Amino acid sequence: MGWLLAVMLVVGCGGGCGDSPSPSEIVGRASEPDASPADTPEPESQPEPERVERVEGPEPESVPEAETPPTKTWPRADERERMVEIALVQWKVTDEATLRAMRQCPRHLFVPEDKRAAAYQNRPLAIGWAQTISQPTVVGEMTAILNLTPKSKVLEIGTGSGYQAAVLAEITPHVFSIEIKEPLATRAAKTLKEVGYTSVTTRFGDGYHGWPEEAPFDAIIVTAAAPHVPPPLIKQLAPGGRLVIPVGPPFARQDLVLVLKDDKGNVQTQSLFPVSFVPFTGSLGKGD
Numbered sequence: 001m002g003w004l005l006a007v008m009l010v011v012g013c014g015g016g017c018g019d020s021p022s023p024s025e026i027v028g029r030a031s032e033p034d035a036s037p038a039d040t041p042e043p044e045s046q047p048e049p050e051r052v053e054r055v056e057g058p059e060p061e062s063v064p065e066a067e068t069p070p071t072k073t074w075p076r077a078d079e080r081e082r083m084v085e086i087a088l089v090q091w092k093v094t095d096e097a098t099l100r101a102m103r104q105c106p107r108h109l110f111v112p113e114d115k116r117a118a119a120y121q122n123r124p125l126a127i128g129w130a131q132t133i134s135q136p137t138v139v140g141e142m143t144a145i146l147n148l149t150p151k152s153k154v155l156e157i158g159t160g161s162g163y164q165a166a167v168l169a170e171i172t173p174h175v176f177s178i179e180i181k182e183p184l185a186t187r188a189a190k191t192l193k194e195v196g197y198t199s200v201t202t203r204f205g206d207g208y209h210g211w212p213e214e215a216p217f218d219a220i221i222v223t224a225a226a227p228h229v230p231p232p233l234i235k236q237l238a239p240g241g242r243l244v245i246p247v248g249p250p251f252a253r254q255d256l257v258l259v260l261k262d263d264k265g266n267v268q269t270q271s272l273f274p275v276s277f278v279p280f281t282g283s284l285g286k287g288d
């Protein structure tokens with residue numbers, strides 16, 4: 001039922017859904033898919049994030065109870081709550097770990113300054129170099145599909161802004177992420193560090209080949225649309241692992257595909273629902 005509703009929503013929402021930027025953000029995308037850094041204004045430097053320490057529970061009286069760890073609370077929690085409500089109510093995302101991660105992770109610190117006001121709207125936003133930060137419901141859906149636990153080792157292909165990696169890092173400390181555009185890779189690594197997601201390991205390179213030195217992964221998430229599922233990624237999936245990837249032509253509707261590897265290493269794939277992502281670039285295995 002949840003999937004059905006998701007399919008209806010994605011199909012029915014025109015060009016502003018999935019990972020398609022809205023028309024005002026589409027400049028340089030279809031006709032100029034690979035805008036060079038020189039064409040794109042340099043993002044302004046990330047200000048020191050505001051942190052508010054909050055201690056849950058009643059004030060200790062005489063003998064303190066076992067201490068509750070302080071919880072970091074970022075500004076704009078109300079907007080995140082509304083964003084999560086959309087994921088819960090409209091998209092039927094029920095995975096508690098995902099919802100908690102999205103309530104916690106400060107999306108506004110992963111977008112360029114001039115986009116911060118719109119950071120909690122349910123739409124993708126341009127992040128420079130003709131790329132986007134994905135729509136929050138898509139981030140939530142894809143994260144939930146991975147069934148993560150704090151022990152999961154996860155590989156992301158397409159670091160982009162670093163937001164999806166940060167959401168993953170709210171659930172597990174074992175996150176690895178690869179980005180093919182060097183300026184984005186550099187900026188995302190800096191943002192992740194500054195915002196406090198120091199457990200995420202990032203790399204600049206072509207994610208088609210995965211990260212063999214760190215394999216196997218319990219989960220792999222690809223955030224750009226590929227014409228096929230890269231075989232190296234299937235190889236690097238652990239037994240019992242899950243891989244989620246948009247598969248289909250560039251600048252058109254694609255299918256979000258789930259690849260499951262069972263404990264014996266058998267692989268099954270299923271199409272979940274239509275999406276629209278920016279293209280997977282790089283070698284695509286040609287010349288390997």
Ligand SMILES: C[S@@+](CC[C@H](N)C(=O)[O-])C[C@H]1O[C@@H](n2cnc3c(N)ncnc32)[C@H](O)[C@@H]1O
Nearest residue numbers: 133158160161163164179180207224280281282
């Ligand atoms: C939709 S954006 C990613 C959004 C990102 N996950 C976030 O949270 O901001 C897709 C990203 O995939 C990257 N990409 C495309 N092909 C790639 C490849 N072969 N290897 C690694 N990254 C790739 C793009 O440069 C782009 O940054």
